[in-house]
Amino acid sequence: xxQENDLERLIGxxxxxxxxFRKWLLTDPQAAAASIDIxxxxxxxxxxxxxxxxxxxxxxxxxxxNWMPPPSVGNWQKxxxxxx
Amino acid sequence: xxxxxxxxxxxxxxxxxxxxxxVRALDDxxxxxxxxxxxxxxxxxPQQWPVEWxxxxxxxxxxxxxxxxxxxxxxxxxxxxxxxxxxxxWAENADAAAVSAGEALLAGACHELALAQLTRLFPAAPDFWxxxxxxxxxWMRSLVEDxxxxxxxxxxxxxxxLARLAWRxxxxxxxxxGACLLAQRAELIPILTDALDTMLVAQxxxxxxxxxxxxxxxGRFNVFVAYxxxxxxxxxxxxxxxxxxxxxxxxxxxxxxxxxxxxxVARAQSLAAHVGCSGLAQFAASLQSEAExxxxxxxxxxxxxxxxxxxxxxxx
Numbered sequence: 001x002x003q004e005n006d007l008e009r010l011i012g013x014x015x016x017x018x019x020x021f022r023k024w025l026l027t028d029p030q031a032a033a034a035s036i037d038i039x040x041x042x043x044x045x046x047x048x049x050x051x052x053x054x055x056x057x058x059x060x061x062x063x064x065x066n067w068m069p070p071p072s073v074g075n076w077q078k079x080x081x082x083x084x
Numbered sequence: 085x086x087x088x089x090x091x092x093x094x095x096x097x098x099x100x101x102x103x104x105x106x107v108r109a110l111d112d113x114x115x116x117x118x119x120x121x122x123x124x125x126x127x128x129x130p131q132q133w134p135v136e137w138x139x140x141x142x143x144x145x146x147x148x149x150x151x152x153x154x155x156x157x158x159x160x161x162x163x164x165x166x167x168x169x170x171x172x173x174w175a176e177n178a179d180a181a182a183v184s185a186g187e188a189l190l191a192g193a194c195h196e197l198a199l200a201q202l203t204r205l206f207p208a209a210p211d212f213w214x215x216x217x218x219x220x221x222x223w224m225r226s227l228v229e230d231x232x233x234x235x236x237x238x239x240x241x242x243x244x245x246l247a248r249l250a251w252r253x254x255x256x257x258x259x260x261x262g263a264c265l266l267a268q269r270a271e272l273i274p275i276l277t278d279a280l281d282t283m284l285v286a287q288x289x290x291x292x293x294x295x296x297x298x299x300x301x302x303g304r305f306n307v308f309v310a311y312x313x314x315x316x317x318x319x320x321x322x323x324x325x326x327x328x329x330x331x332x333x334x335x336x337x338x339x340x341x342x343x344x345x346x347x348x349v350a351r352a353q354s355l356a357a358h359v360g361c362s363g364l365a366q367f368a369a370s371l372q373s374e375a376e377x378x379x380x381x382x383x384x385x386x387x388x389x390x391x392x393x394x395x396x397x398x399x400x
Contacts, residue, residue: 009335011394016331018324052397060393064330067389068297069382 006038007047014057015064022057090373091134091366094141099130102137102155106162109197110190120190124166134367135283136161140259142363143276147267156201157259157266163198167191168223168255175227176304205262211270215261215277222251234305237314238341246344249307250284257281272359279355283368286348289341290375293382296329311341333386342379346372 010033014025025032029045040048094102103125111118130137140161144154170191174183206212225231226248233245257277264272292299292308299306300322313328315321332338353368 008391008394008398011397012335012390013331015390015393015397016327016334018327056397060397064334064390064393065326067330067386069294069333070385 006033006040007044010036010038010040011052011057015061019058022054022061026052026054026057090370092138092142092145092363093134094130094138099137102158102162105155105159106166109159109163110193113193113197116186117190117193120186121166121194124170124190125162128162128165128169133165135256135280135364136165138363138367139256140263142361142367143260143263143267145363146360147263147269147272149263149267153205153266154263156205157262160198160201160205160262161256161259163194163201164255164258167194167198170194172227176302202258202262206265209265212262212265215273216258219254219257219261222248222254226251226254229305231305234310235316236310238307238311239314246285246348247281249288250281252288253280253284256284275355275359276361279352279359279361279364279368282348282355283352283364283371286345286352286371286375289345289348290378293341293379297326300326300329308341311338312336330386333383334390335387338379338383342375345375345379349375 010025010029013036014022014032021032026049029048030040030042033040033045103122106125107118107122110121128136137158140149140154140157143149144151170187202212202216231245231248233241233248236245257280260276260280261273264270264276289307292306296306296308298304300309300317303317303319305317309317309325309329312332313321313325315325315328317325349368349372353365353372356362356364356368
């Protein structure tokens with residue numbers, strides 16, 4: 001879904017980027033978007049400025065960065081060595 | 085359906101008997117070692133370490149080896165697994181200095197007892213001991229993590245770089261070679277070890293998908309991180325590498341990494357079938373489907389998490 005919607009893709013990218021990019025996104029959404037080849041309309045840029053806050057963006061970025069994948073893709077899972 | 089039901093597996097009474105045999109051998113050295121060994125091996129059961137537990141039996145079925153032989157080889161595998169797992173953990177753990185005397189003695193005992201079994205089985209077989217030395221040397225080398233490939237981006241890796249990942253599990257090949265020699269079928273050794281090598285490469289690649297966060301935090305090289313990021317895997321780049329792995333899983337295309345896994349497992353399956361080891365071929369088939377399902381679940385979960393985070397950001 002993120003691949004099909006430029007606005008969502010931009011926010012997704014920002015959540016995975018560093019703080020500097022997130023601040024840039026809020027101060028100049030069109031320039032930040034253009035840096036990753038997304039053309040943002042003026043209306044979309046206004047929408048970001050009016051709707052998205054740095055606090056929420058950073059909170060969600062933290063959640064994304066702390067995401068723990070579900071285990072057991074591999075066959076060598078973690079086991080305790082010698083349980084007491 | 086779990087993997088255990090998709091390939092030939094030992095009945096529970098055989099599993100218990102093999103475990104008891106290992107414990108008795110350790111118990112003869114010291115009751116304390118026997119008790120610790122039971123706890124150690126109970127945590128390394130056949131569901132989690134299927135090839136270590138089953139390979140001699142699978143090969144015996146194919147090669148017509150007597151029960152006493154495959155049981156002795158399995159005993160070597162299990163004691164060897166105990167030893168290798170402990171050394172693996174010490175090598176990976178930054179707090180290795182805190183290894184207890186009990187752990188060190190148990191590791192030494194497992195190694196010594198496995199070696200004693202092998203000496204009894206192969207008293208005058210220099211070919212066997214050369215294979216064993218090569219396998220143990222490769223495993224030791226893999227623990228040092230000084231492979232030149234580790235400083236190159238994954239895209240620049242050659243086939244031989246990939247092949248060296250199998251060194252992490254090289255001790256597994258020792259009893260496989262032994263089974264071929266006991267059955268007077270030395271001509272099978274190159275194909276069988278090739279099958280095991282390719283399967284081990286796939287298992288290491290999958291293991292690194294599971295372990296990338298811990299490896300990054302622990303300063304250990306991780307292949308999946310190398311696939312996602314060409315930055316050096318050092319302390320200065322932990323955050324940047326982590327973001328790149330997440331970006332790959334959540335917005336990118338990790339398909340070609342998993343394609344490498346699939347290619348390796350398919351080759352392992354084909355080679356195992358070629359030497360007539362249907363147990364190993366069936367295990368490879370089950371690994372293929374488990375890996376495919378697991379990777380699909382992983383990518384779905386990653387993308388779903390990002391989607392939810394994006395939605396929350398855009399909430400008014």
